[in-house]
Amino acid sequence: MAEHDILAHSRSDKVGTPRFLPLDISIFSMEYRQKNPLKCHILPFAHRAGGEMITIEDFAKIELKIGEVLEAKRIEGSNKLIVMKVDTGEERQLVAGIGKAYSPDELIGKKIVVVTNLQPARLMGVESHGMLLAASDDEGGLSIIIPERQIKKGSKVK
């Protein structure tokens, strides 16, 4: 995303309406909701999220970058952990729990998305400097996250 997210959170819209309307959807009739879906779905999202809403500042703390996988191999004794050497503008080693869905060979050369400013961790004795992003569903499906188009490694994701 470009700079607009910052702008959006630092000024109101031109007509002066408060940005976060204290709407409770239950005050609207079903007919009104169907005719005015945008006016009615502000609070429900916050409710349904279950967890807390975050600010753009919370999100900005997270550094996400495109990395290219240079090397990958399984960690001995684990059927899930793969250790990789990844170039995110600087080479780093990271460990990812995607070994049931991916073989090391099919990862090599792929562009991935990495959280690059996470405190180092150690998994089964192996240092990990960052976290690869992957999507997983409730049926055991798993997919790494990649850029749709060619883009330089080290590119920021936001």
Next chain:
Amino acid sequence: MAEHDILAHSRSDKVGTPRFLPLDISIFSMEYRQKNPLKCHILPFAHRAGGEMITIEDFAKIELKIGEVLEAKRIEGSNKLIVMKVDTGEERQLVAGIGKAYSPDELIGKKIVVVTNLQPARLMGVESHGMLLAASDDEGGLSIIIPERQIKKGSKVK
């Protein structure tokens, strides 16, 4: 990523070494660094990151989900902003600043990655309930971020 990241941050490795070694790379000779790259790149990453390191708890606050773009159109008066209807397990409207790189038509049907628990914002008077993730480089290149494999909309990304 699977649960391993939580584990990694809640226990030490089995030989009892502190997880975050207070290494200063400058104490090593270049020869030692080349032979032992893993031992020598712990602190430099933290230094080079520039910004602050974050904890796994900081990252866990951010809710990321796979969304499918149902509708997309340009926001009048902007050459950059596109408003989309996205299904992230629930339909939501979001605004993204990717209009210079993408036409609305090529977005429809795509699976994207959305920050789903961001406080709503208003961009040029249009409500945005979430933020699409995209990678951008310093030469004006921009790419949305997508799952590499088929995966259900609403899937969590971590």
